[in-house]
Amino acid sequence: MAWLVDLIREFGFGIVFLNVLIEQLGAPIPAYPVLVITGALEGASMGRLAMLIVIAVVAALIADVIWYRAGKVYGGAVLGRICRISLSPDACIRQTESVYGRWGPKSLLIAKFVPGFASIASALAGTVGTPLSTFVLFDTLGALIWVGSAVFLGSLFSSTVQDLLDVLSALGKWGLLLVLFVFVVFLLRKWWQRTRTLRSLKMPRLSVHELAGMNAHGVFPTVIDVRDVSQYQRGRIPRAQSWKSISRQSSLPHEPLMPQEQHAHGLVVYCDCPHEISAARLAKQLQRAGFTNVRPLVGGLEAWRAAGFEVEADAAVNEPGNAVESQGPLIP
Template sequence: MSETVQWLTAWLVQHTYAVVFVAALVDATAIPFPGRVVLAAAGAFAAAGDVDVALVIGLGTAGVMITDHVWYFAGSLGGDRLLRLYCRLTFSSPDCVQRTSAWFKRFGPLVILVGRFVAAVRVLAWPLARDHGIRYITFLALEMPAALVWTATWVGLGWLLGARWADASAEARWVSVGLAFVGALAFFAYRAWRRLRPGAAVS
């Protein structure tokens, strides 16, 4: 293990609880951030007896739920406007808003459950949840256990990896970078094809 990794590991052990809470909170925003790696690292620390695993899972779940609530209540700030902005920024098709609304008509409250594990659904659909009849009590009943399962899964993965988490996370990082690069190329190639094909609608 390199000196840098050793220093980072020691720092994380010392500040595990605060880092887990912030990392989970930021990760739930759907911006590129290695929050799940932090949770896995905390799980490895817990396996070594350095931190309490129940407290790690509890703080991670709390961080996730805070941001998830922001997505849910964002609808009161103009869910449709936020969704249209997101659709434009991601070069989505003109029927992006309509397709998102259709999710609720087809799947109902299950959209909340799926959204905890799929960032695109969380960002697109949750701000419209209240407009489609998803009451807060229903949102909470689905989101709370989903947040707990999501957090416990990543912490548990780190627990199982134990001392090997650093090597595993380093390998996963490079694999993720490669997949993200290929995915980005495929995405923009697909968007370009849709815009340039004969008869394509202008967005």
């Protein structure tokens, strides 16, 4: 274990840069503890602490700008890609869309304190057309707050951190095994939460071709979009209703959908999440509320778009630079 501590002492800045960059790109490798430890080791020198903060902020900004550009170029498709490498897909797109839709770029100030939020928020900023200068400003401030808090804690408790490192060094290989054990437990816990979530949401689903076929034969189920209103306005399946708008009409979110008889052809719920997690969650809630024919749409909006079917958008947001292109003929 002593060699690992010596490695951190000698190459701490490089390790911090790579760790922050990799974490902000989406890998489940926490950088905050490394920032705290490095801050403790460099606590005696204000110049070294300042350099540490700059290096970590630059690493975070590089990763976030990559996601911003990806969101700007590829739109909603990139959001699903991020969640596929996340260990917490259930807390992925829908929550981020809700927070970003409410607070806009200001949400980037606290994004890095929420696991899985930073990458999605960066990509979402590009998707919704947040100006690059605005994004960089708030993202840099957010990175400064995140990195600065870790470095401050490290320097504040430098003696405690140093004592802990000394104990781990004294334990030798057992100290290293202990660190590895804690990290493995962390990953396994996240993996188990993900697996349990997916198992709990198993239910019959509807494909986009099945939905299109129903529409072609004059059968129109009630289609519900669970995404944030801003995303709904920018592009949606034709005739889809926004769940956010529906649920605000009453103290009971599902009450505006009553009576159930008005949905003779059932309810179809879609999102942009891997495994249709947000859609399946809502479908389960509606089933508990008494709706019997509710199915999530496999692949959500991106699958519908990829199949060549048209995507509607509000005229107010369907302007040059924000247009949502039609992908094919509208299903009658």
